[in-house]
Amino acid sequence: MTATTALLVLGAGLAACSSDDPSEQARGGTGQATASQAAQEDPVEITSNVDGKQAVPVDTHLRLTAHNGTLQKVRVLSRKGVELPGGITPDDTGWEADGRLEPGTTYVVKGVTKSPSGTTGRTRTSFQTEDLPLDRQTYASVAPLDGETVGVGMPVIVTFDVPVTDKTSIEKHMTVTSSSKQPGAWHWLSDTEVHWRPKQYWKAGTDVTVDVDVNSVPAGNGVYGQESRTVKFHVGDAVVSKVNAQTHQMQTFINGKLAKTTPITTGKAGFTTRSGVKVIIEKFRSKRMRSETVGISDRNSEDYYDLDDVEYAMRVTYSGEFLHAAPWSVASQGHDNVSHGCTGMSTADARWIYNISKRGDVVEYTGTDRPMTLTNGYGDWNESFATWKQGSALS
Numbered sequence: 001m002t003a004t005t006a007l008l009v010l011g012a013g014l015a016a017c018s019s020d021d022p023s024e025q026a027r028g029g030t031g032q033a034t035a036s037q038a039a040q041e042d043p044v045e046i047t048s049n050v051d052g053k054q055a056v057p058v059d060t061h062l063r064l065t066a067h068n069g070t071l072q073k074v075r076v077l078s079r080k081g082v083e084l085p086g087g088i089t090p091d092d093t094g095w096e097a098d099g100r101l102e103p104g105t106t107y108v109v110k111g112v113t114k115s116p117s118g119t120t121g122r123t124r125t126s127f128q129t130e131d132l133p134l135d136r137q138t139y140a141s142v143a144p145l146d147g148e149t150v151g152v153g154m155p156v157i158v159t160f161d162v163p164v165t166d167k168t169s170i171e172k173h174m175t176v177t178s179s180s181k182q183p184g185a186w187h188w189l190s191d192t193e194v195h196w197r198p199k200q201y202w203k204a205g206t207d208v209t210v211d212v213d214v215n216s217v218p219a220g221n222g223v224y225g226q227e228s229r230t231v232k233f234h235v236g237d238a239v240v241s242k243v244n245a246q247t248h249q250m251q252t253f254i255n256g257k258l259a260k261t262t263p264i265t266t267g268k269a270g271f272t273t274r275s276g277v278k279v280i281i282e283k284f285r286s287k288r289m290r291s292e293t294v295g296i297s298d299r300n301s302e303d304y305y306d307l308d309d310v311e312y313a314m315r316v317t318y319s320g321e322f323l324h325a326a327p328w329s330v331a332s333q334g335h336d337n338v339s340h341g342c343t344g345m346s347t348a349d350a351r352w353i354y355n356i357s358k359r360g361d362v363v364e365y366t367g368t369d370r371p372m373t374l375t376n377g378y379g380d381w382n383e384s385f386a387t388w389k390q391g392s393a394l395s
Contacts, residue, residue, distance in 0.1 A: 044069030044113040046123055055130040058216040058224055062086070062097040066113060071095055072120065073112040078105050100216035103224070104131035137226035138162035138219050140212045144233040144359070152203070152238045153279040154360025155380045156196040156210050163191035165220030167393035173213045173225070180206040187391030189375055197380045197388065201362065204255055206235040239357060241323075243343055245273055245367030248334050250343065252353060259356075262349045263334025265326065266368070267341040271303075273365060274341075276372025277381035278316035280323075280361045283354065287313040293320045294340055303340065312350035316343075316363055317377040323363065325350035 045067045050056045062084065064074060070092035076084040084107065086097040101107070111123040143157040144150045156176055164170050171186055176196045184198035202208075209232050214225030241252045245266040252260045267273035271294065286309040296303050313324040326333070326344025333345060343363075345353075362381075365372065372382050380388070389395055 042068050044115050044121055046071070046111055046113065048109070048127075050127050052125060052127045056101065056127055058101045058103050058129050058132065059218050060101060060129075062101070064095040064109070064111070066093045069113050069115045069121075071111060072114050075110045077108050077110075078102065079108070101129045102216065103129055103137070105129050132224060135162060136223050138164060138214075138223050139226040140214055140229055142210055142212060142229050142231045144231070146231045147233065149234045149236045149358060151280065151358050151360030151362060152201040152235055152240070153277070153362035153378065153381060154202070154233075154235070155279075155378055156208070157378075158194050158196075158210075158212055160192045160219075162219070162223055163221075164223070165191060166218055167191075167194075167220075169218050169220070170214055170225065171393045173217050175211045175213075176208065177211075178202075178206050178208045182206070185385070185389040185392050186394075187380070187388050188393060189391075195380055199385045201238070201240075201381075202235040204235060204238040208233050208235065235360075236358060239361040241353070241361070241363045243273075243363060243365045243367075245275070245337060245365065247367070248337065250345070252356075254356070260349075260352065262345050262353070265329050265333045265335075265339050265344045266337045266365075267339050268337050271340040272368050272370040273321060273337075273339075273343065274317065274370050274372040274376070275365045275368045276379070278321070278363045278365060278372060279378035279381070280357055280359055280363065281315045281318075281377055282359065283357065284313040284315075285354075286311050287322075287324075289313075289322075289324075291340070296340075305340070311347060312354035314354065314357060315377070317372070319376050321377075323350070323353065 047065050047067065049063045050060060062076065064071065071088050071094070074086070074088060074095040076086065076097065084097050084101070085099045086095055088095050106126055106128050108124065108126045113121045113123060115121070138160045141159045144154055158174065167188055171194070174186065176184060180203040182198040182200070182203065184196055186194050186196045188194045209230065212229040215228040217225040219225055238255050239252065241250050243250045243264060243266065248264055250262045250264045251258055252262065289305070289307045289310045291303060291305045298304060311325040313322045315322050321341050323343045325347040326339065327347050329338050329344050330346050332338045373379055374382055
């Protein structure tokens, strides 16, 4: 929906050169013109690009124009007293909003004008914006959380609760800046989810600001952004683990230095662990794990399991791959792959990596012929940056 070009004449009779101050009226305005001169002047008129008789679309960029005079002061406020930011043009003949309108809101426009002879006048009018139901507003949820400390592989994730079809419009109003000044790009995974990642892993110690300035921005099909968001997060130590399913070992590096080598087991035949770059999505001190989540529901199957309290579990795929303590397979760890796809280790080793890990830490897997995919978790790093950038609506 585009902004209407209809004009609203502000203040009607109030747009004439007049003053609210009786003493000024008695003196003949500002003293620069007599009362008879003021009476001979055409009134200062202000027009707007909104039609006061119709509900105004929220993406309208409000503009006011003075005719036969200038604008001295303008304020545009909602009934709740929230001011719409804006400023008078350099030639004092117009005013332009810097912000966007809110839906279902009455705005009051107040202005002070000045005629060529110096007489001041005041104007006042109002207009109503279009009321939008929730299914025509899309709310953006942002990860990481504000103030969160994450790992070097953490992407910025923006999820919308109503589909975005005008991705170009929305993406133009989303920015990511970092203290490390790393280049990066957005990539749309669907109509409701878009990720931003830097070209390479974040540098440890980086501070990042995400500005999702989508309030009242058209999202397509009559849908608008519901609320703007600003989120700031910190990138902590670079914790990168390398799992080799052939040697059954995991090497964990902290800020580039090898901190620990851990014997592990990964997925057995039929449950092959995926190779590629994975990122820790969430952590659980203990978690119930059931074979139904990997397609095994027959309780008589030798592969059936239902474990109430698997300790130190860290999810790396949506499909159910975790790093976790597996005391039942210690004899195989470092020698054989016997799990249903997870990376198992002793309780002591699992406790160690759990305690140093955070959301966004990287786990790189090699040694299998089953690839990690882009959308099975935070799979953003499994595409080259050149390919990743092509997922931007602005590419």
